[in-house]
Amino acid sequence: MSVEDWTERESAIYRALSEVAVPERERQIAVMVDLVSTAPGDGDVLEICCGEGLLTAAIQQALPGITVHAYDGSASMLEATRDRAPAPGHLVTREIDIADRSWRRFDQPLRAVVSSLAVHHLDGPEKRVLFADIHGALAPGGVFALADVIQPATRTGQAIAAGMWDQEAKRRSAEIGGAADGFAAFRDAGWNHFHAEEPDPVDKPSRLTEHVDWLREAGFVDLDLHWMLAGQMLLSGWKAG
Numbered sequence: 265m266s267v268e269d270w271t272e273r274e275s276a277i278y279r280a281l282s283e284v285a286v287p288e289r290e291r292q293i294a295v296m297v298d299l300v301s302t303a304p305g306d307g308d309v310l311e312i313c314c315g316e317g318l319l320t321a322a323i324q325q326a327l328p329g330i331t332v333h334a335y336d337g338s339a340s341m342l343e344a345t346r347d348r349a350p351a352p353g354h355l356v357t358r359e360i361d362i363a364d365r366s367w368r369r370f371d372q373p374l375r376a377v378v379s380s381l382a383v384h385h386l387d388g389p390e391k392r393v394l395f396a397d398i399h400g401a402l403a404p405g406g407v408f409a410l411a412d413v414i415q416p417a418t419r420t421g422q423a424i425a426a427g428m429w430d431q432e433a434k435r436r437s438a439e440i441g442g443a444a445d446g447f448a449a450f451r452d453a454g455w456n457h458f459h460a461e462e463p464d465p466v467d468k469p470s471r472l473t474e475h476v477d478w479l480r481e482a483g484f485v486d487l488d489l490h491w492m493l494a495g496q497m498l499l500s501g502w503k504a505g
């Protein structure tokens with residue numbers, strides 16, 4: 265991982281906040297698992313920037329016997345993923361820098377590639393290259409499922425995203441903790457970057473339409489927007505079979 269960007273400090277903050285900070289996280293994970301399950305074949309699955317391993321664990325539970333490559337730039341995140349994985353014998357973890365292209369080569373074509381809340385650490389041109397590399401690594405009929413924050417097209421869109429994110433974090437905080445403490449931690453950490461005039465240099469979100477353009481340009485077909493809330497979206501695209 266580029267140490268000047270995301271550090272182990274951010275990893276620890278994220279693990280403490282994520283239950284409150286990630287909108288409808290359970291729904292996002294369920295949709296991703298459904299998409300991966302629908303993709304044909306028994307090839308391996310790649311999760312790019314697996315974080316604490318919730319999605320990798322859910323995929324392993326749904327698809328016993330499938331090998332998941334769970335990559336991330338944070339050693340503590342990879343450790344959490346290994347601890348959580350229900351099938352450690354079918355797990356390959358690797359420390360990567362998402363911007364580096366050397367990890368994007370696989371012995372066999374992949375059944376699916378998934379990523380949640382991480383690709384926005386790449387700028388636009390880097391996202392384009394990543395999408396093309398993912399398309400190249402997938403088997404025919406394979407799926408790419410991407411959940412991430414996007415850059416709203418207007419200031420009005422950004423204000424709407426900021427308000428919705430706070431609202432959703434408050435709801436989750438109340439639901440999970442029965443108190444407002446989780447939301448206070450989310451707010452005090454400044455995690456809702458839609459309130460900021462300028463994004464933190466570590467965050468380089470692109471517009472929804474740019475994602476669609478770059479995915480099509482990479483060769484993906486049958487693009488779908490499955491979910492969107494608070495400036496965050498879940499898209500999928502398929503490699504023609």
Ligand SMILES: C[S@@+](CC[C@H](N)C(=O)[O-])C[C@H]1O[C@@H](n2cnc3c(N)ncnc32)[C@H](O)[C@@H]1O
Nearest residue numbers: 266270313314315336337338361362380381382
């Ligand atoms: C917001 S977290 C999301 C984690 C997980 N995918 C989730 O949805 O909960 C961002 C993840 O990207 C990883 N990350 C950030 N910058 C990275 C980089 N340059 N290379 C590799 N991983 C990076 C972090 O370690 C972290 O696990």
